[in-house]
Amino acid sequence: MNQRQLQQQEFEQSEQNLIVGIELQCPLSPEQLAMTTADSEYVIETFESGLTAQVFHIRIDGRDYTLKKKRPQAKVQNLDGQYSFLNEVQRRFDFQTQKNNPNSATAFQHIVETIYADYRLGIIVSEWIEGTPIEDLTDDLLTQLFSTLLACECMGLFEWDLCAGNLLVDGEGQLKLFDFGYMYRFDPLTEFNSNGLNDPLFDTCERFETRFLSGWLLEAGYSQRESLQIFKTVKQRALKMLERKREWLTANQAKSEVISRVQASIEKVQAALGSDAKLEHLFTLEMFRSHVLDIEDDLEGKSCTSTTIKRVQFVLAMLERHYDLLREGGALFYQNQGKSQTELVDSYQEKCQLVERYQL
Ligand SMILES: Nc1ncnc2c1ncn2[C@@H]1O[C@H](COP(=O)(O)OP(=O)(O)OP(=O)(O)O)[C@@H](O)[C@H]1O
Numbered sequence: 001m002n003q004r005q006l007q008q009q010e011f012e013q014s015e016q017n018l019i020v021g022i023e024l025q026c027p028l029s030p031e032q033l034a035m036t037t038a039d040s041e042y043v044i045e046t047f048e049s050g051l052t053a054q055v056f057h058i059r060i061d062g063r064d065y066t067l068k069k070k071r072p073q074a075k076v077q078n079l080d081g082q083y084s085f086l087n088e089v090q091r092r093f094d095f096q097t098q099k100n101n102p103n104s105a106t107a108f109q110h111i112v113e114t115i116y117a118d119y120r121l122g123i124i125v126s127e128w129i130e131g132t133p134i135e136d137l138t139d140d141l142l143t144q145l146f147s148t149l150l151a152c153e154c155m156g157l158f159e160w161d162l163c164a165g166n167l168l169v170d171g172e173g174q175l176k177l178f179d180f181g182y183m184y185r186f187d188p189l190t191e192f193n194s195n196g197l198n199d200p201l202f203d204t205c206e207r208f209e210t211r212f213l214s215g216w217l218l219e220a221g222y223s224q225r226e227s228l229q230i231f232k233t234v235k236q237r238a239l240k241m242l243e244r245k246r247e248w249l250t251a252n253q254a255k256s257e258v259i260s261r262v263q264a265s266i267e268k269v270q271a272a273l274g275s276d277a278k279l280e281h282l283f284t285l286e287m288f289r290s291h292v293l294d295i296e297d298d299l300e301g302k303s304c305t306s307t308t309i310k311r312v313q314f315v316l317a318m319l320e321r322h323y324d325l326l327r328e329g330g331a332l333f334y335q336n337q338g339k340s341q342t343e344l345v346d347s348y349q350e351k352c353q354l355v356e357r358y359q360l
């Protein structure tokens with residue numbers, strides 16, 4: 001168990017509670033909300049997809065809210081899944097503190113408003129976002145996303161799960177983040193992410209490409225040319241965020257290792273934006289990396305989908321075609337490091353069978 005898991009376990013086993021907001025703002029009594037079922041008269045819509053919670057769209061006195069209700073027993077086996085509801089209430093608390101402060105409120109305007117949360121009752125009440133999933137990755141949307149994530153990093157929060165189901169765009173084109181089950185604390189001045197200095201591979205842009213972009217491009221069926229254009233927009237916006245991050249790190253005397261890592265990312269992106277060929281080269285490397293990482297995530301959680309199958313097929317095709325490029329570009333890491341082309345193809349063919357077995 002890591003430090004955070006130990007602390008969350010200790011909290012869970014104690015009598016302590018964590019409450020966010022004031023009860024007066026709650027549209028019904030918290031106890032009543034905690035007993036909500038899909039049949040409650042004020043429920044408009046129920047989302048059953050969540051492994052640790054049920055989500056209800058509710059309407060009370062003509063106003064819409066979202067009620068996230070903890071499942072008595074999480075459907076996920078691993079610890080992070082078990083503690084994800086607690087983790088989310090902890091993050092809601094952190095964010096409301098920032099949102100209630102006029103000096104930091106605008107930096108967190110794309111974070112959902114928490115109206116009330118009570119961990120022991122197992123409820124989180126939020127504003128209802130009348131929104132749709134991301135359809136177009138516009139400059140504007142990416143700017144909103146990356147500036148919000150940078151604000152999160154600067155306050156010491158790292159988001160791991162930037163998947164399509166966790167990003168909504170409202171009627172005014174405003175992005176909203178609302179699921180913080182896997183957003184963890186870290187020290188941005190001395191650590192790369194919430195794994196400390198152990199895994200420099202994971203950063204905010206990588207998380208977006210791994211959890212969202214790589215799968216989204218596969219599913220949307222864009223041509224290589226269109227995909228590259230989208231990738232270019234993402235990298236341009238990411239570059240702006242990285243430059244701001246470097247500035248902030250320097251101004252706050254961050255550890256040199258941490259600044260160097262951001263500097264290296266900036267140089268990598270700048271080089272790629274220098275020509276179409278270089279951009280395509282980086283695209284190949286980063287999409288491969290993202291598919292590889294996401295496949296492992298799905299396999300570990302035994303939560304594979306049809307997208308996971310496509311990801312494995314994509315990885316296999318890339319190994320057949322670009323093995324040397326991937327090896328020289330540093331895309332063979334962790335369990336793939338040092339393996340020959342044949343070993344890797346064998347390994348991903350095996351994974352393909354596992355992925356088929358673990359379909360949700
Ligand atoms: N505030 C909100 N406004 C509108 N819709 C919401 C809101 N919160 C959640 N939803 C909807 O409910 C779905 C599930 O919510 P959320 O991601 O918070 O739950 P979850 O249990 O973490 O689910 P999963 O495990 O599938 O990620 C979202 O994908 C979204 O469609």
Ligand SMILES: [Mg+2]
Nearest residue numbers: 050165166179
């Ligand atoms: Mg979610």
